[in-house]
Amino acid sequence: MRAMSGDDVLKAVDGCLAALGPVAGRDWEGVRAAGLEWSCRETVEHIAGDLIAYAGQLAGRPQDSYVPFEIRLDDGTDNAGLLDVVRATGALLDAAVRATPPHVRAFHPYPFRSADRQGFAAMGVAEVVLHTHDVTRALGVEYTPEDGLAEAVLGWLFPHVQPGPAAWPTLLWATGRGELPGRAPVTEWRWRNNLVIPAERIDLVGLRPVVARDIRLGGDGGLDWIEGGPYEGTREAAGFLVKAYEGGVHRPEFGVFALVRKEDGRAVGGIGFHSAPDEDGRVEIGYDLVEGARGQGYITEAVRALADWALARDDVHALFATVERENTASQAVLGRAGFTRVSEEDGSGAELAYELRR
Incomplete structure (x- = not known):
């Protein structure tokens, strides 16, 4: 990296x-x-x-x-x-x-x-x-x-x-200082530092593309992870972020965040958006934790913080998440964070859908 x-x-x-x-x-x-x-x-x-x-x-x-x-x-x-x-x-x-x-x-x-x-x-x-x-x-x-x-x-x-x-x-x-074949001239520009969303015991630290690429390739992204991290879901999400960046469609505020404990600066998991909001203001989220950090309320805290940040924006009206039927722990996280189950009750499908509206 x-x-x-x-x-x-x-x-x-x-x-x-x-x-x-x-x-x-x-x-x-x-x-x-x-x-x-x-x-x-x-x-x-x-x-x-x-x-x-x-x-x-x-x-x-x-x-x-x-x-x-x-x-x-x-x-x-x-x-x-x-x-x-x-x-x-x-x-x-x-x-x-x-x-x-x-x-x-x-x-x-x-x-x-x-x-x-x-x-x-x-x-x-x-x-x-x-x-x-x-x-x-x-x-x-x-x-x-x-x-x-x-x-x-x-x-x-x-x-x-x-x-x-x-x-x-x-x-x-x-930065508006030259031309690039196939791209329109730049007349206004700003650089972008990464977003950090604070929660009670953790910070949600936005991953820059260079960090995400390193995580996707098996590295630690320069973060101090607890044993077993980053977990597979975070690595997969980092790969999607890199593809969006390389395709020119990455919106950094709707990317992937590492969950970093404030007490010791160690990363314990990841959370983020699957994409930017659609035309109706709906956006999907996903998350995971390193095994050694589970059962301590970190993900509930992170989901609440991410939801509060997103729903305070004008372009987000609803968050949704899908969870495997057998993953009762994740279903409980979404319930504690205020999400409501919106999938059908007939038992069809391998996943359940949850939503949280403004």
């Missing part, structure tokens, strides 16, 4: 410095960065500002806003000095990523108001490589980020974007 790390931030920064260092003696203030309203100088200052801001979020861990500070350069700082600031702020973000536990999240506004350490690392890399592109294009300098960085950014921040034949052109297209 290609996880995002502080090393990726440093690689991105090194590539930026290698491209811009040789032209630090040129006028950056009088040249507008390609596609932006900022000058090349302002764009590089923005890179440094974002790197230190992301480091501050991970260090301060605010949940509702940015840490209230800004970076300010000393009067008379030249372009070479500005690049030293980029190097320093990149190192600070690298250190913050390394020091932050995997389950910790801090505020970021889009789209679900939080990000984890890998999300902040990915955002830092994105800011560096994309804005380095903007500056080098304006200055007539050749630049391509190090192999693997664009692919990692797409996998961690653009789960809604169908992969293209090459990662760097796809990332440029996805």
